[in-house]
Amino acid sequence: MKNLILQLACAACLIVLIPNRSNPQSAIRSPQSDLKLWYRQPAKEWTEALPVGNGRLGAMVFGGVDKERLQLNEVSLWSGSPQDADNPEALAALHEVRKLIFEGKYAEASAIANRKLVCKGAGSRSASATGSLYGSYQTLGDLTLTLDGSGQSSDYRRELDLDAATATVSYRQGDAMFRREIFSSAADQALVVRLTCDKPGRISFTANLNRPERFATSADGADGLVMTGQMNDGKNGTSGIKYVARLRAIAEGGKVGTTGSSLRIEGANAATLILAAGTDYKLQPPDYRGNDPERTTAAQLAQAAAKSYLDLRDRHVADYQKLFRRVSLDLGGSSEPKSMPTDERLKAVREGATDPGLIGLYFQFGRYLLISSSRLGSLPANLQGIWADGVQVPWNGDYHANINVQMNYWPAEVCNLAECHQPLFDLIDSLRPSGRKTAKVHYGADGWTVHTITNVFGFTSPGESPGWGLFPAAGAWLCQHLWEHYAFGGDRQFLQRVWPIMRESAEFYLDFLVADPRTGRLVSGPVNSPENTLITADGQRASLCMGPAMDQEIIWDLFTNVLESAKVLGIEDEFVRRVRNARERLLGPQIGSDGRLLEWSQEFKEAEPGHRHMSHLFALHPGRQISVTGTPELAAAARKSLEYRLSHGGGHTGWSRAWIINFWARLHDGDKAHENVVALLAKSTLPNFFDTHPPFQIDGNFGGTAGIAEMLLQSHADEIDLLPALPGAWPSGRVTGLRARGGFEVDLTWDSGKLIEATIRATQDGLCKFRYRDSTTQIDAKAGSSLRLDGTLKEL
Ligand code: FUC
Numbered sequence: 001m002k003n004l005i006l007q008l009a010c011a012a013c014l015i016v017l018i019p020n021r022s023n024p025q026s027a028i029r030s031p032q033s034d035l036k037l038w039y040r041q042p043a044k045e046w047t048e049a050l051p052v053g054n055g056r057l058g059a060m061v062f063g064g065v066d067k068e069r070l071q072l073n074e075v076s077l078w079s080g081s082p083q084d085a086d087n088p089e090a091l092a093a094l095h096e097v098r099k100l101i102f103e104g105k106y107a108e109a110s111a112i113a114n115r116k117l118v119c120k121g122a123g124s125r126s127a128s129a130t131g132s133l134y135g136s137y138q139t140l141g142d143l144t145l146t147l148d149g150s151g152q153s154s155d156y157r158r159e160l161d162l163d164a165a166t167a168t169v170s171y172r173q174g175d176a177m178f179r180r181e182i183f184s185s186a187a188d189q190a191l192v193v194r195l196t197c198d199k200p201g202r203i204s205f206t207a208n209l210n211r212p213e214r215f216a217t218s219a220d221g222a223d224g225l226v227m228t229g230q231m232n233d234g235k236n237g238t239s240g241i242k243y244v245a246r247l248r249a250i251a252e253g254g255k256v257g258t259t260g261s262s263l264r265i266e267g268a269n270a271a272t273l274i275l276a277a278g279t280d281y282k283l284q285p286p287d288y289r290g291n292d293p294e295r296t297t298a299a300q301l302a303q304a305a306a307k308s309y310l311d312l313r314d315r316h317v318a319d320y321q322k323l324f325r326r327v328s329l330d331l332g333g334s335s336e337p338k339s340m341p342t343d344e345r346l347k348a349v350r351e352g353a354t355d356p357g358l359i360g361l362y363f364q365f366g367r368y369l370l371i372s373s374s375r376l377g378s379l380p381a382n383l384q385g386i387w388a389d390g391v392q393v394p395w396n397g398d399y400h401a402n403i404n405v406q407m408n409y410w411p412a413e414v415c416n417l418a419e420c421h422q423p424l425f426d427l428i429d430s431l432r433p434s435g436r437k438t439a440k441v442h443y444g445a446d447g448w449t450v451h452t453i454t455n456v457f458g459f460t461s462p463g464e465s466p467g468w469g470l471f472p473a474a475g476a477w478l479c480q481h482l483w484e485h486y487a488f489g490g491d492r493q494f495l496q497r498v499w500p501i502m503r504e505s506a507e508f509y510l511d512f513l514v515a516d517p518r519t520g521r522l523v524s525g526p527v528n529s530p531e532n533t534l535i536t537a538d539g540q541r542a543s544l545c546m547g548p549a550m551d552q553e554i555i556w557d558l559f560t561n562v563l564e565s566a567k568v569l570g571i572e573d574e575f576v577r578r579v580r581n582a583r584e585r586l587l588g589p590q591i592g593s594d595g596r597l598l599e600w601s602q603e604f605k606e607a608e609p610g611h612r613h614m615s616h617l618f619a620l621h622p623g624r625q626i627s628v629t630g631t632p633e634l635a636a637a638a639r640k641s642l643e644y645r646l647s648h649g650g651g652h653t654g655w656s657r658a659w660i661i662n663f664w665a666r667l668h669d670g671d672k673a674h675e676n677v678v679a680l681l682a683k684s685t686l687p688n689f690f691d692t693h694p695p696f697q698i699d700g701n702f703g704g705t706a707g708i709a710e711m712l713l714q715s716h717a718d719e720i721d722l723l724p725a726l727p728g729a730w731p732s733g734r735v736t737g738l739r740a741r742g743g744f745e746v747d748l749t750w751d752s753g754k755l756i757e758a759t760i761r762a763t764q765d766g767l768c769k770f771r772y773r774d775s776t777t778q779i780d781a782k783a784g785s786s787l788r789l790d791g792t793l794k795e796l
Contacts, residue, residue: 055375080135123464137397141211366705447508523547658703
């Protein structure tokens with residue numbers, strides 16, 4: 001190859017890569033025509049409906065023939081209010097609880113903690129929060145279309161095209177073929193519904209906008225509706241979030257008019273409905289208000305309505321495909337299942353069928369969901385992304401930060417959707433003011449922290465029960481995402497910007513950690529190891545403890561990321577020295593008498609050996625303290641712990657199963673990882689492909705997508721590992737556009753279970769080691785260069 005300066009074709013060779021392309025970014029790729037979820041019937045249940053979203057404004061498409069229900073969501077539509085939930089009695093009890101735990105008096109420690117080390121007020125009220133300060137994410141309501149027609153239909157098909165982010169419903173009625181297209185456009189900030197028919201003048205329907213409570217709908221001009229309302233603020237009900245949803249109809253032929261709160265379209269050849277919606281919420285502490293939905297929705301509607309339908313669709317598809325088409329995945333398999341509807345394919349997998357194509361579809365559905373629920377300038381994807389029905393949604397549809405919201409973002413970097421990560425960074429940043437106060441009031445500490453749950457109003461206090469709610473490591477875990485964004489993309493300015501967030505999180509730990517009198521090692525606590533219970537030798541049950549493995553590993557991760565950031569930014573000061581010293585003194589991962597990685601600082605029995613959280617394995621994934629190549633003994637212990645959990649029923653929730661895929665991938669056991677991908681599809685996937693905890697919870701979708709990527713490419717252990725966990729079930733295939741830390745984009749082709757070719761594009765300068773099985777090669781890359789390697793890592 002012309003650009004090659006030096007190549008030594010053997011293990012540990014060095015390839016120097018210099019720019020050979022004007023644009024190293026992956027090209028927009030060809031359409032992926034198989035990427036469709038499709039069904040032969042309308043959705044009866046919400047979990048059969050198909051999601052569309054522009055990151056902020058979402059709809060679930062039911063696709064009825066007589067009645068179309070589009071259940072709507074807007075990401076900031078929350079009940080509740082900002083509140084001060086920090087408990088002024090906590091700090092005085094902290095020392096006592098620590099002392100009791102160090103003395104082995106767990107029951108006494110818990111008794112105090114239950115009263116004192118919790119938030120003040122009602123907390124999250126464990127999922128009945130609509131009337132409380134904490135609040136709940138809620139539905140925006142329904143857009144209902146009641147269609148004229150006989151009701152009889154044939155040739156029905158409902159589909160979601162992941163390549164065009166568009167849902168389609170089509171059917172025949174009498175001599176006419178009807179078609180609906182629905183998408184939510186980020187380019188035009190509107191939901192668009194298009195109704196057409198192959199016979200003129202046949203489009204007649206009535207449109208309504210409503211929600212279960214707190215709404216008023218009226219005509220908005222001669223061709224529209226407007227629905228407004230205000231959420232329960234959890235105080236006196238008068239100052240909650242205000243929302244506006246505006247609908248406009250544009251008919252081609254026929255008539256449009258309003259009567260009362262209904263919009264009527266009659267005898268049109270085609271009709272386009274445009275819906276704009278927003279709230280007065282603003283991600284800005286302490287008030288969290290400031291947007292003007294009256295004005296914004298009117299402007300969005302006017303701008304969208306000025307464009308033709310085709311223009312709206314083209315702008316939407318182009319904007320979406322810029323992100324979506326960066327990655328393609330072909331896992332082989334026969335084409336036969338592709339002719340089956342998605343629910344039937346899923347059923348076949350449940351009954352033991354092999355369908356690699358369905359796994360590829362699931363992977364891309366995860367990427368589709370992230371693009372559709374997390375776009376720049378908005379809130380991050382919550383427990384249900386943006387799709388939630390009713391006014392009280394499971395777990396308040398909030399941000400759980402003891403695994404769930406982090407899992408939502410595991411695919412962001414590796415699956416080439418780094419921009420979609422940004423809303424999480426904005427949320428993290430917004431938590432700092434209240435998080436500083438929580439750190440001071442609860443722990444007398446500098447820095448900032450957040451516990452297990454947070455909402456859109458900056459809730460950072462512990463939850464109302466310490467067994468699940470006392471988990472301040474959530475703040476440090478969130479900071480991992482800031483570092484990862486830098487590690488993948490190499491954006492130094494970004495690192496500079498987020499450095500204070502990471503630094504302040506580390507400052508919290510420098511104050512929070514205490515020396516364990518038994519060992520002298522630094523430990524955190526009192527905290528839970530999410531959300532498990534230990535049993536002491538004398539039979540006490542406790543969830544609170546000092547220095548559980550997960551906390552220790554998360555703190556190690558934060559300190560390591562802070563030290564690496566300081567190096568990049570050229571910072572060497574007293575703070576950095578303190579972090580370095582504290583990291584040395586941390587209690588590290590420990591192996592028990594039976595060879596398992598310990599979950600707690602001492603060898604206790606667990607009350608639920610098959611617990612869904614596998615917190616002590618954080619260091620294996622998503623952390624990097626344990627790896628097969630770097631720390632083989634610890635990796636073997638992690639494997640034992642994982643096997644033990646699984647043999648006791650672990651993985652019974654969707655997200656837990658998804659995490660297990662990532663663990664096996666990191667342990668380089670492709671077959672076990674694959675077994676769990678299949679189990680995720682068979683046991684924890686709803687007919688519309690949503691993950692189920694149960695109930696629906698989106699984290700499993702994202703965790704599953706990340707796990708599949710992790711089977712094909714890893715880069716956490718100071719090298720880029722190609723096909724590290726390829727299962728026997730995928731003998732041949734191809735993936736393009738995955739990203740690796742250090743600023744690389746990677747395409748891989750394999751056949752008969754072996755790597756055939758790797759294409760590597762560098763987006764930044766740097767020296768990097770590549771691995772395929774036992775072969776390694778060093779690449780000295782220059783930004784803008786690309787290189788093709790064969791299955792022995794020799795340059796092609
Ligand atoms: C965590 C998990 C639960 C559930 C909840 C939303 O607390 O332990 O299983 O996923 O988040």
